[in-house]
Amino acid sequence: xxxxxxxxxxxxxxxxxxxxxxxxxxxxxxxxxxxxxxxxxxxxxxxxxxxxxxxxxxxxxxxxxxxxxxxxxxxxxxxxxxxxxxxxxxxxxxxxxxxxxxxxxxxxxxxxxxxxxxxxxxxxxxxxxxxxxxxxxxxxxxxxxxxxxxxxxxxxxxxxxxxxxxxxxxxxxxxxxxxxxxxxxxxxxxxxxxxxxxxxxxxxxxxxxxxxxxxxxxxxxxxxxxxxxxxxxx
Amino acid sequence: xxxxxxxxxxxxxxxxxxxxxxxxxxxxxxxxxxxxxxxxxxxxxxxxxxxxxxxxxxxxxxxxxxxxxxxxxxxxxxxxxxxxxxxxxxxxxxxxxxxxxxxxxxxxxxxxxxxxxxxxxxxxxxxxxxxxxxxxxxxxxxxxxxxxxxxxxxxxxxxxxxxxxxxxxxxxxxxxxxxxxxxxxxxxxxxxxxxxxxxxxxxxxxxxxxxxxxxxxxxxxxxxxxxxxxxxxxxxxxxxxxxxxxxxxxxxxxxxxxxxxxxxxxxxxxxxxxxxxxxxxxxxxxxxxxxxxxxxxxxxxxxxxxxxxxxxxxxxxxxxxxxxxxxxxxxxxxxxxxxxxxxxxxxxxxxxxxxxxxxxxxxxxxxxxxxxxxxxxxxxxxxxxxxxxxxxxxxxxxxxxxxxxxxxxxxxxxxxxxxxxxxxxxxxxxxxxxxxxxxxxxxxxxxxxxxxxxxxxxxxxxxxxxxxxxxxxxxxxxxxxxxxxxxxxxxxxxxxxxxxxxxxxxxxxxxxxxxxxxxxxxxxxxxxxxxxxxxxxxxxxxxxxxxxxxxxxxxxxxxxxxxxxxxxxxxxxxxxxxxxxxxxxxxxxxxx
Numbered sequence: 066x067x068x069x070x071x072x073x074x075x076x077x078x079x080x081x082x083x084x085x086x087x088x089x090x091x092x093x094x095x096x097x098x099x100x101x102x103x104x105x106x107x108x109x110x111x112x113x114x115x116x117x118x119x120x121x122x123x124x125x126x127x128x129x130x131x132x133x134x135x136x137x138x139x140x141x142x143x144x145x146x147x148x149x150x151x152x153x154x155x156x157x158x159x160x161x162x163x164x165x166x167x168x169x170x171x172x173x174x175x176x177x178x179x180x181x182x183x184x185x186x187x188x189x190x191x192x193x194x195x196x197x198x199x200x201x202x203x204x205x206x207x208x209x210x211x212x213x214x215x216x217x218x219x220x221x222x223x224x225x226x227x228x229x230x231x232x233x234x235x236x237x238x239x240x241x242x243x244x245x246x247x248x249x250x251x252x253x254x255x256x257x258x259x260x261x262x263x264x265x266x267x268x269x270x271x272x273x274x275x276x277x278x279x280x281x282x283x284x285x286x287x288x289x290x291x292x293x294x295x296x297x298x299x
Numbered sequence: 300x301x302x303x304x305x306x307x308x309x310x311x312x313x314x315x316x317x318x319x320x321x322x323x324x325x326x327x328x329x330x331x332x333x334x335x336x337x338x339x340x341x342x343x344x345x346x347x348x349x350x351x352x353x354x355x356x357x358x359x360x361x362x363x364x365x366x367x368x369x370x371x372x373x374x375x376x377x378x379x380x381x382x383x384x385x386x387x388x389x390x391x392x393x394x395x396x397x398x399x400x401x402x403x404x405x406x407x408x409x410x411x412x413x414x415x416x417x418x419x420x421x422x423x424x425x426x427x428x429x430x431x432x433x434x435x436x437x438x439x440x441x442x443x444x445x446x447x448x449x450x451x452x453x454x455x456x457x458x459x460x461x462x463x464x465x466x467x468x469x470x471x472x473x474x475x476x477x478x479x480x481x482x483x484x485x486x487x488x489x490x491x492x493x494x495x496x497x498x499x500x501x502x503x504x505x506x507x508x509x510x511x512x513x514x515x516x517x518x519x520x521x522x523x524x525x526x527x528x529x530x531x532x533x534x535x536x537x538x539x540x541x542x543x544x545x546x547x548x549x550x551x552x553x554x555x556x557x558x559x560x561x562x563x564x565x566x567x568x569x570x571x572x573x574x575x576x577x578x579x580x581x582x583x584x585x586x587x588x589x590x591x592x593x594x595x596x597x598x599x600x601x602x603x604x605x606x607x608x609x610x611x612x613x614x615x616x617x618x619x620x621x622x623x624x625x626x627x628x629x630x631x632x633x634x635x636x637x638x639x640x641x642x643x644x645x646x647x648x649x650x651x652x653x654x655x656x657x658x659x660x661x662x663x664x665x666x667x668x669x670x671x672x673x674x675x676x677x678x679x680x681x682x683x684x685x686x687x688x689x690x691x692x693x694x695x696x697x698x699x700x701x702x703x704x705x706x707x708x709x710x711x712x713x714x715x716x717x718x719x720x721x722x723x724x725x726x727x728x729x730x731x732x733x734x735x736x737x738x739x740x741x742x743x744x745x746x747x748x749x750x751x752x753x754x755x756x757x758x759x760x761x762x763x764x765x766x767x768x769x770x771x772x773x774x775x776x777x778x779x780x781x782x783x784x785x786x787x788x789x790x791x792x793x794x795x796x797x798x799x800x801x802x803x804x805x806x807x808x809x810x811x812x813x814x815x816x817x818x819x820x821x822x823x824x825x826x827x828x829x830x831x832x833x834x835x836x837x838x839x840x841x842x843x844x845x846x847x848x849x850x851x852x853x854x855x856x857x858x859x860x861x862x863x864x865x866x867x868x869x870x871x872x873x874x875x876x877x878x879x880x881x882x883x884x885x886x887x888x889x890x891x
Contacts, residue, residue, distance in 0.1 A: 066573055073527065073624055080523075084617075093509045093609060093861035100859070100880035104505050113419050113500040120495050120526070124488055128530040131577075135534060135570060139549060144565030215545055219565065222547040226538070 068137060072130040076123060118264050122271050125234065129275050132230065133282060136223050137291070148220045150284055151207045157200035158280060164193035165273045168242075168266040175255040175262050183255050187246045187262070190269070194239055201232050227279050231272070238268050321416050321849050333429075335421035336848055337493075340428050341406035342739070344398055347428075351435050352395035356807055358387040367800035369781045377780040378466040381450030384778065386441070388453030389476070392582065393483060394435055396724055400589040401487070401525065402431060404731060405494045405518045407739070411838035412512050414503025414856045414878075416849045418493040427493070430486030437479040446470025452778065454575060457550040457568050461543040463557070473543055477536045484529045484536075494522040503837070505858035509613070510877070512836050512862040513606065516613050517592020520620040521585045528581035528624070535574035542566070572634055576627040583720055584623040588616055590727040591658055594680045596862070597730050598662055600834045601677035602669030603873055605863035608661040615654035622651050632700050633707045641700040648698035652691070659688060670866065670873075674832075675749040679730030682757045683723050690719025693768065708778070711771025714764045722760045729756070729813070736817070737831045741844045742824030748816040752809050759806035766795050835874050836862050 098104070109116065139145070171186035205225065213221050245261045281287045324330040334340060362383050365375045375383075406424070410417050418424045441448030450466030451459060451473060463469040467476075498519045502511075511519075538549040542563065550571040551563030599606045606612060628636060628644040662684055671677065693715040697703045706712060729752075736744050771777075774787035782788035830839040842852040856878040864875040 066577065069531075069577070070625070076527070077621060087508045089509060089613065090610070091507070091509050093507070094605060094863070097860035097864070097875075097881050098505065099883050101883060102859075102880075104857070105507065107502045107504065107506055107508075108500045113496060116499055117420060117492055117496045120492055121488075124492075124526045124530060127527050128533060131531050131534040131574065135538065135549070135574060138570050138573070139567060142565055142567060144548075215541075216547045216562070219548060222541065222549060226541060226547075230537075 066134050066138070068134040069127065069130045072126060076127075112260060114260070114264060115267070118267055122268070125271070125275075129227070129230070129279070132223075132227050133279070136227070136282065139219050139223065140288075142219075144218065145220055146218045147285060148208070148213055148218070148224050148283065149211075151204040153200055153204045153207065154280065157197050157204065158276065160193045160197040160200060161273050161276055164190045164197060165266075165269045167193065168262070168269050172259075172262050172266045175259040178255050180249075180255050183258065183262070184249055187242075187249055190265075191239070191242055191246045194235065194242065194269075198232060198235060198239070201228060204228075224283055227282075231276055231279060234275075235272055238265070238272060241265060241268075322421055323848070333425060335417070335425045337406045337410050337418045337421070337424060338739075338846065338850075340424055341403050343428050344402035344406060344431065345404075347432055347435060348395050348399040348403060351390055351439070352399075353810075354439070355387045355390035355395060356810065358383040358390075360804060360807055362387065363800040363803040365780070367797040369783075378447070378450060380780045381452070381778075382448050382466050382472070385450050385452055385455075385476075386438075386448050390438070391721065392453065392586070393480070394438065396586045396720075396728075397487070397525070397582070398431060399728060400586060400724070401494065401518060401522055402428065402490055404514075404589060404593065405522065406490070407735070408514055408838065409494055409497050409518060410501065411738075411841070411846060411850055412515050412836050413498065413501055413506055414837045414851065414858060415497060415501035416851065416855070419497045419501050420489075420493050423489040424493045427486045427490035430482055430489065434479045434482035434486060437475055437482060441467070441472050441475045441479075444471035444475065446472055449473040449476045451476075454572075454579070455539070456575075457539060457542065457566075457571050458552060458554055458563075461539065461551070462554070474540065477540045477543070480532060480536045481540075484533045487529060488526065491522045491526045494518060495526065503855050503858050506877075509610070510858055510861045512592075513595040513609070513612055513616070514589070514592040516616050517588040517590070517595075520616050521588040524581045524588070524620050524623065525585045528578045528585065530578075531574050532578035535571055535578070538574075539571065569631075569634060572631050573627070576630045577624075579630060580627040581620075581623045584619055586720060586724050588620060590683065590724045591616060593731050594683050594727050595658075595662065595665075596836070597676045597680040597727075597734055598665050599863050599865060600734075600832050601674050601680070602666050602671045603865045604665055604669035605865055606661065607664040607667075608657070609861070609863065611657055612661055615657045618654045619651060622647060622654070626651065629698055629703070632703045638700075645698055645700050649695065652695060655691060659684065659691075674733075675744070675746065675753055676730040676734035676832075678750075678753045678757075679726045679733065682753070683726040683730065686718055686726060686760070687723040690715060690717075690723055694719060706771060708776050709771035710767045710775045710777050713777045714767035714771055717764050717767075722764065726757070729753070732817075734832065735838075736820070737827030737844070738838055738841075739845055740821055740824070741827055742820050742822075743827050743831060744820045744824060745816050748812055748819075752813045752816065755809035755812075756806055759802050759809065762802040763799050763806065766799055770795060833872070833874050835860075835864055835876050837877055840876050840878055 167186045167190035171183050171190060174180075174182035174186060205228075208221070208224070215222055215225050241261075242265050245258065245265055248261075249258050278287075281290075322335045324334060324336070329335075331339065334343075361372075361375055362380065364372050365380055406418070409415070438448075446467050447470070448467055449455070449460065449472035451468065455473070455476070459465050459468070460473055461468050465473075467473050498511075498515060538547075541547045542549055542551050546562050548563045548566035550568055551561070551566040552568065553564035554561045595606050595612060626644055626647045628640060629648045632641060632644075693711070697706060697712065697715055733744055733749060736742075770792055773789075773792055775782065775792060776787065782793075784790070784793070827844065829841065829844045832839070837856055837858070838846070840856060841847070841850060857880075858877050859880040860875060860877055862877055864870070864877075866873045867875055
């Protein structure tokens with residue numbers, strides 16, 4: 066459970082940092098105001114949907130960290146055989162990186178009011194994301210055909226479970242991204258599309274990071290990292 | 300930057316905080332059924348939660364009947380008994396308490412108390428309810444499928460939860476239970492995002508965090524915790540569903556069942572326990588923190604006194620929330636663990652007593668020399684404090700490893716968690732319903748029926764659960780279908796069981812009186828007016844009662860003070876609403 070505790074500690078430090086700015090030591094019983102007094106702004110200037118997405122990503126982060134926690138705990142037991150990673154995963158990773166970069170480009174071209182570049186970048190991101198999902202399905206098929214089926218070994222089970230969960234999240238993001246892309250191709254001006262592109266980009270970068278972490282996990286690099294940490298601690 | 304009003308005569312336009320675009324329903328369906336108005340969603344959540352809670356109440360009757368009169372009710376066989384236990388526990392903890400506190404009170408009170416028009420994401424809020432309803436229906440479907448609902452206990456420990464020896468283990472029961480939990484969590488996340496972000500972004504002008512009523516602090520912190528803790532249950536449920544349906548071995552060790560070797564092997568039941576309790580312990584405080592918050596407000600309003608130690612109360616809520624994530628393994632002492640871990644978790648568990656005790660002292664000090672009105676909400680609030688202290692004290696016993704190990708599987712634990720997590724929050728729920736019913740409906744609940752309801756419920760609950768501590772110390776094991784006559788179940792203990800059952804039936808019957816009261820008062824209750832309790836918070840300052848769509852009419856309120864200005868010396872009345880400014884000529888020297 067150490068992975069989730071570390072994650073929560075990180076989250077806690079963000080919360081503490083935020084709370085430190087909220088005047089939690091003020092004495093509200095002394096601070097009644099007159100109608101003419103100046104009022105502090107009580108809300109953040111960050112758009113509300115963005116904060117909503119941020120909170121949601123914290124929840125998604127906790128979800129994947131818990132899967133990873135379970136992975137580490139289960140891995141310690143005897144019947145574990147690591148699963149060989151299909152080479153196509155590298156291509157998929159590249160596709161997801163391209164998709165994320167394209168969204169970042171769409172975002173900056175929306176900020177610069179460049180409608181054409183924004184359209185192209187969005188489409189590129191959409192297509193590569195679909196490519197990623199197709200690639201993941203291909204990787205599953207390859208593993209199955211080599212005999213690494215779901216219930217054979219916990220490593221296999223975790224691979225299908227976590228990649229599946231990640232894929233579902235990408236699929237959900239694709240629904241939103243397809244709507245944004247559709248709207249933009251219908252002629253929505255960059256100014257109006259900007260916020261939704263920013264949200265897509267934020268979500269996409271996050272899912273990319275999640276993918277890189279679980280990829281490292283399945284490739285075994287994470288184990289080396291954990292071993293090093295353990296040695297440092299003991 | 301803020302537009303600073305240039306002269307004293309300029310009223311501060313509330314609209315300076317840009318108003319939300321409010322969804323306006325066009326038909327009967329979108330007004331009352333598929334509504335995006337948080338108040339309607341709150342009522343939908345509450346009615347659904349209370350309905351399913353009544354099912355759980357009846358299940359507890361059936362269990363008690365079996366314990367008191369074994370063999371008399373032949374339709375309660377061992378399988379059914381376990382199914383009743385499981386469904387009773389799961390429904391009460393998740394589908395009633397969590398849903399009612401956060402989905403019910405959260406939806407109703409957050410926008411109103413903060414001076415917002417609605418939640419920030421009304422559409423997701425609506426979806427949240429409908430997914431919750433679906434989760435409840437899937438759960439209830441368990442009663443109607445072959446094999447019945449799961450009988451694995453509300454903790455659903457594998458491997459027994461998915462084996463054929465457990466009711467529903469190899470039938471539909473466990474599948475429906477896990478699916479229902481997964482749905483509940485998805486639905487809750489949608490609602491939870493709303494509650495958190497509305498508190499962050501939806502507050503009225505002048506409503507700083509430290510001016511929020513403690514009710515909102517409690518609900519807010521509990522929601523943050525729930526958002527982070529429920530994923531653990533989600534992960535555990537998905538993995539167990541894989542084990543059950545797809546034959547994986549996340550949790551399932553190698554098992555020979557009825558002479559056949561199952562295909563599972565190597566899995567770790569302890570892993571499930573870690574995941575489950577990583578959710579399960581915060582869950583206790585997900586229920587308790589809103590109760591803490593609400594009870595603080597009830598006490599302050601009905602004792603006509605500001606809450607004692609507001610800042611401490613806020614900090615204690617936050618600290619309890621944080622600590623509750625590092626105590627989960629105290630539910631697993633009997634599962635076996637490294638003694639150092641046991642020591643760690645016992646220590647963190649006992650540390651939680653510190654902020655909790657601060658809260659109890661502050662409630663008592665709020666009452667001290669207050670102008671206590673023994674209204675029904677106040678009675679329930681007082682009932683809560685007593686019950687919570689009782690349940691908390693037995694928690695100190697169980698938090699210690701050496702005391703917990705012999706007591707863990709006895710009725711003592713049942714008594715403990717029912718006091719602290721059953722009776723105590725229910726007291727607050729009733730207090731809150733009596734307190735806010737006039738705002739929701741415009742009419743008061745009947746006083747006489749309310750008093751009977753309170754006294755029967757409060758005394759009855761004690762008569763049920765106090766003797767149970769004794770049974771536990773005697774060694775009477777929990778979860779047993781039938782004890783027979785034994786060392787741990789001498790005739791005297793059996794008589795006590797009969798007494799407990801009779802009390803349980805009585806307390807249950809008192810709830811029927813409450814339901815009748817709620818229905819009767821809807822039409823015939825005394826007219827409440829806008830602010831019957833003469834309270835300061837914004838929900839009592841709405842232009843009409845019940846509050847209209849959009850809550851506050853044309854202009855949003857502006858908040859000039861904290862929520863607890865009761866009995867302020869020199870003020871014309873004994874309360875000053877949050878949206879009432881200080882007079883302009885008043886010197887500000889008293890302010891620091």
